[in-house]
Amino acid sequence: MRFLVSTLVFAGLATTGPAFADGYQRLEGHGGPIRGLSISADGHHALTASFDNSVGYWSLTGEATEPVWLDAHEAAANVATFLPGGDYALSAGDDFNLILWSLDNGTPVATLKGHKGKILDLSITSDGKLAASAGWDGFVGIWDLETRKPLAMLKGHRAPVQAVRFSADGKHLYSASSDSTVRRWTVADRAFDRVEVSHGFGVNRLVINDDAGWFAYGALDGGVRIVDIESGREISDITSGRQPVLALVLSRDGNRIAVGDGEGYIHVVDTTTWQTIRDFRAVPRGPVWALAFDPEARHIMAGTILDHADFWPVDDAVSVAESEGPIRAFHRDPATMTNGERQFARKCSICHTLDGTSGRRAGPTLYRIFGRKAGTLDGYQYSDALLGANLVWNDVSLDKLFDIGPDHYTPGSKMPMQRIVKREDRRDLIDYLRTATDGDDPLPGEKTE
Ligand code: HEC
CATH class of the missing domain: 1.10.760.10 (Cytochrome c-like domain)
Structure with missing residues (x-):
């Protein structure tokens, strides 16, 4: 039996027309916190990966409807992302599996096995041919999405791998780990290339801005640093002091970066000036697990300790009060x-x-x-x-x-x-x-x- 679900729409009723009206919109229906989020390239759909084991596939346009529930993970789903084109999605979770979904009919088309630990992050090359996975078994997985087979399990990190990102040209893969390092690998020969960062605390999140020549990482101690890819030099430090960093996303144009932390805040920074655009509390208590920008980065969607995901208008977001909102x-x-x-x-x-x-x-x-x-x-x-x-x-x-x-x-x-x-x-x-x-x-x- 299905639990009946509705999507609540807040002020500015986004029922028809543009994907994002003013005010914010809520995706409601999961039975557990939301650990992973992504928005399709056209901004018309979203994926939510939840502690309740399922992935929701939501339409963000037109009438608010119940999502298509993608049910096949046998434990918490931690991450879900669209393949280029938006017809397929890839998700992964605590059951050690990656699942490739057809979004046409919401069915799993392949289960990719190989990790011996939870999977916390995924990245897909811009041509949609390869996927990478971050495993708590210490391995970085590389998968062929056409043959749906594992290509390599890269060993090098000495602790769980938390995050993976391909470079825009797909030649390099970056990985971040609880062993406090960010490493780079060459994809063609599937070989370790170099250690980019040794932070001193576990590194949880990673984003790359190839056009601007930097990557950013967020760590257990709350550190958020921007590093020049060529020189390895630190370009900026946007640490807020709140810890740990749990979510890090970059806008499509690379001009905005957002950090979600264990204390429930979202910190949005302008990457052309490194000035704060907005720093607000998104949830009364508990962590912000996941973030996603809409294509124009006017809105940011947040998955928190609560069972729903909320959209926030980036430029006008104000903190919720500590006493506000439903508490688990x-x-x-x-x-x-x-x-x-x-x-x-x-x-x-x-x-x-x-x-x-x-x-x-x-x-x-x-x-x-x-x-x-x-x-x-x-x-x-x-x-x-x-x-x-x-x-x-x-x-x-x-x-x-x-x-x-x-x-x-x-x-x-x-x-x-x-x-x-x-x-x-x-x-x-x-x-x-x-x-x-x-x-x-x-x-x-x-x-x-
Ligand atoms: C992290 C999730 C999680 C937590 C926490 C958890 N459970 Fe469960 N529980 C499950 C799952 C998943 C199943 C189904 C197990 C299966 O199919 O193997 C289950 C099954 C059960 C069942 C068997 C139900 C049946 O219909 O046969 C009982 C009883 C149960 N849980 C009680 C509890 C109690 C009491 C607690 C707290 C002390 C608890 N569970 C905590 C996830 C959880």
């Missing part, structure tokens, strides 16, 4: 909750709802979980591990699930490794779930007499 359950004041509710809010609510719908969360709803046979909620795509598990959820099995962890209790499960060590915490959580998941409404697909 785990941001509520813990003092107002019982221990069981607190356990759920902190450890489960990001992936599970308690009502009759799964709400596009990564996991199935826990509504009426007591007495449910494992792996039997209609419409949810379980792992084989849960489909084959001969288990009924009750006090005993739920306690065991978090005592020894899903990886031991239901090996092969899609639910991430996690344990609740304290017996009282497990007991309080289960007590809370018993009342919070109770009800008389039928579950999706359930027969009613």
